[in-house]
Amino acid sequence: MIELQNIEKYYSNKGVKSYILRHVSTTINEGEFVSIMGPSGAGKSTLLNILGMLEEPTYGVYNFMGEDVTSLNERKRIELYRNHIGFVFQAYHLIDEMTVAENIEAPLLYKKIASSERKSRVADMLDRFNMVGKKDLFPNQLSGGQQQLVGIARALAAQPSIILADEPTGNLQSAQALQIMELFKKLNQEEGITIIQVTHSEVNAQYGTRVLHLLDGVIKEDLVTEK
Amino acid sequence: MFRLNFKIAFRSLMRYKAISIINIAGLALGLSSCFLLLLYISYERGYDRQFSDSDRLYQVMINLYDTDGSILRTIDQTQNVVAGTLKSDFPEVEESARLTGSYARLLKAGDNSLKLQSRYADANIFALFDYTFLSGNPANALTDPNSIVLTETAAEQLFGTKNVLNKSVKFEDQASLKVTGVIKDLPANLSYNFQVLTPWKLFENLNEWPKTPAWGNHDFNTLVKVKSNADVASLNNKLKGLVKRNLPRAKEDLFLYPLSDLHLHGSFVNGQPGGGRIQQIKLLIGLSIGILLIACINFINLATANAQKRAKEIGVKKTIGASRFSLMFQFILESVILTTVSVLVSVIVVEFSLPWFNSLLGIQLSIDYFNPLTWLLLFGVLIATGVLAGSYPAAYLSGMNAVKSLKNDLNFKQGFNLSFRQLLVIGQFVFAFVLIMATVTIYK
Numbered sequence A: 001m002i003e004l005q006n007i008e009k010y011y012s013n014k015g016v017k018s019y020i021l022r023h024v025s026t027t028i029n030e031g032e033f034v035s036i037m038g039p040s041g042a043g044k045s046t047l048l049n050i051l052g053m054l055e056e057p058t059y060g061v062y063n064f065m066g067e068d069v070t071s072l073n074e075r076k077r078i079e080l081y082r083n084h085i086g087f088v089f090q091a092y093h094l095i096d097e098m099t100v101a102e103n104i105e106a107p108l109l110y111k112k113i114a115s116s117e118r119k120s121r122v123a124d125m126l127d128r129f130n131m132v133g134k135k136d137l138f139p140n141q142l143s144g145g146q147q148q149l150v151g152i153a154r155a156l157a158a159q160p161s162i163i164l165a166d167e168p169t170g171n172l173q174s175a176q177a178l179q180i181m182e183l184f185k186k187l188n189q190e191e192g193i194t195i196i197q198v199t200h201s202e203v204n205a206q207y208g209t210r211v212l213h214l215l216d217g218v219i220k221e222d223l224v225t226e227k
Numbered sequence B: 001m002f003r004l005n006f007k008i009a010f011r012s013l014m015r016y017k018a019i020s021i022i023n024i025a026g027l028a029l030g031l032s033s034c035f036l037l038l039l040y041i042s043y044e045r046g047y048d049r050q051f052s053d054s055d056r057l058y059q060v061m062i063n064l065y066d067t068d069g070s071i072l073r074t075i076d077q078t079q080n081v082v083a084g085t086l087k088s089d090f091p092e093v094e095e096s097a098r099l100t101g102s103y104a105r106l107l108k109a110g111d112n113s114l115k116l117q118s119r120y121a122d123a124n125i126f127a128l129f130d131y132t133f134l135s136g137n138p139a140n141a142l143t144d145p146n147s148i149v150l151t152e153t154a155a156e157q158l159f160g161t162k163n164v165l166n167k168s169v170k171f172e173d174q175a176s177l178k179v180t181g182v183i184k185d186l187p188a189n190l191s192y193n194f195q196v197l198t199p200w201k202l203f204e205n206l207n208e209w210p211k212t213p214a215w216g217n218h219d220f221n222t223l224v225k226v227k228s229n230a231d232v233a234s235l236n237n238k239l240k241g242l243v244k245r246n247l248p249r250a251k252e253d254l255f256l257y258p259l260s261d262l263h264l265h266g267s268f269v270n271g272q273p274g275g276g277r278i279q280q281i282k283l284l285i286g287l288s289i290g291i292l293l294i295a296c297i298n299f300i301n302l303a304t305a306n307a308q309k310r311a312k313e314i315g316v317k318k319t320i321g322a323s324r325f326s327l328m329f330q331f332i333l334e335s336v337i338l339t340t341v342s343v344l345v346s347v348i349v350v351e352f353s354l355p356w357f358n359s360l361l362g363i364q365l366s367i368d369y370f371n372p373l374t375w376l377l378l379f380g381v382l383i384a385t386g387v388l389a390g391s392y393p394a395a396y397l398s399g400m401n402a403v404k405s406l407k408n409d410l411n412f413k414q415g416f417n418l419s420f421r422q423l424l425v426i427g428q429f430v431f432a433f434v435l436i437m438a439t440v441t442i443y444k
Helices: A044-051 A074-083 A100-110 A115-128 A144-157 A174-191 B002-015 B017-045 B082-089 B152-159 B200-206 B232-239 B242-246 B278-305 B307-319 B324-361 B372-398 B402-406 B415-443
Strands: A002-013 A016-028 A033-037 A059-064 A085-088 A162-166 A194-198 A210-215 A218-224 B057-065 B071-075 B093-099 B103-109 B112-121 B133-136 B147-151 B168-171 B175-183 B196-199 B221-226 B252-258
Touching (some): A016 A218, A033 A044, A044 A162, A044 A194, A074 B307, A085 A144, A100 B002, A115 A144, A144 A162, A144 A174, A174 A194, B002 B017, B002 B324, B017 B278, B017 B324, B057 B082, B082 B093, B082 B221, B103 B196, B112 B152, B112 B200, B147 B152, B147 B168, B152 B175, B196 B200, B232 B252, B242 B252, B278 B307, B278 B372, B278 B415, B307 B372, B307 B402, B324 B372
Parallel strands (some): A033 A210, A085 A162, A162 A194, B112 B196, B147 B175
Antiparallel strands (some): A002 A059, A210 A218, B057 B252, B093 B112, B103 B168, B133 B175, B147 B196
């Protein structure tokens, strides 16, 4: 599904190149649950952003579902966002002016899905995450864990084939974090959704099927986790 | 989508109340000034265009020549024979009528007496100006020498009622006249305004001097209605030498000038129209556009300054599949909503300030809510302002980098954007400065 060949990312400042990523090459198949780990500044988030096409690599080739997306125009990128990629953020990033239900519905609106279908998908999501009673609340009326659930529900509503999560539990207490990770595992195992998450936590990484260890922009280890 | 955008726009207006209020107040103030000026401009432009044949109405003007043949001056006062001569000798002329100047005449009805602005007019004046008759018949309202036509206000002032047909009025203690017509009050923007019309024959009965046909006495205004296919330029050519043929010592020529141009283009240089109040109107048009631009610039600056608060929303929307176009549309929609509120506020402001504005300038402006043009203008200004004020912030906000806006890492102090804003602010200050200087200069 994802094929990275020799991805490099650096910033030039007065002729001095400071590397964020170096010679990153890897393949991620459909149905994998990959955790990207490493110390701060190792380039984890940059790698995830490149995977999510939010940033462009300075050099290298990135194939997404068989298509070279290294420098994709905005329209095609938006098509991929609408149909294949769901983002989950550490800071949730819900839209403050929208209610829970509207937040979940928003990607469907951009995807131009018919009203009745939208309604049923939103209802499904609310049901699944036990938030029917909270559907008319605004994000600032929810706890962090609840907001992240809405964030995940929003990502799932568009029925993506891959979820990119940047420290999804970074702002949560451990009990809530556990709940989120269980959910990811379930989505991965039962629905076959490919998940790539950036995490600091060994515990969280254990939920996945594979761990990529980054150090100073280089993949140091590529492990399959024990079942 | 549209409905949700609408809801979100409304919620974010409510959320940033202070900013919204400042925005609306600033825009409403600019719009109010703009609307007042536009009202004034349309009032001035509407002069003498209220009649159904306004485009065929002409005023007879006279170029006076100096001894060396150059044009000394252009006047609008004509001889008492001009109207008759034009109608009988020139087939292009359908009707022509004389009017005297407007003077305050003493009128008495019963015990009630007061002075009202009156003109003497030829009986066929109503063939040129189709005033709305509330009672009486325009065809013969001024044919009887002892008749009088009143505006409804004049009738009410004299008799306390509008039903005054055939009642008698004492005119200047010289003649007893019978009311033969009551017309609707005239609009304020007429060159030939009056409260009372009396017949030309009465003028001749009461005075000796106007009776004699004379080519050497300039005292009256002559108005002409030409036939619909008339070539006025060639008629004006034919009019050359007419006065001289009748009065050999005369050094003057008649010509017809469109009545609807008289108010704005009423100044003549060497016999040619050379400006007039139109210059003031042009200045005011520039001013109204300038004021509106200042308000828009203000709006743009506030909106872009507020960008940081919106950055996250934009980044998120991009990652869930929003196209740049849909984001721009959302911001322009917000701006149009804000402008709509501002327009409503400004209409209220204009309504409240009109009496004051009118008494300041001695005119009668009002918003004509039944005129589709008013709505067209209001709507036009609304859309133009909304889009103008909204498009730059929309383009600017929607173009922000999604990653950076999500990381709260946007550098707002760099590059083109700030310098563009600085440019706007400088433009704004320059215009404000020019306005203030102009005000100070005029005031002195």
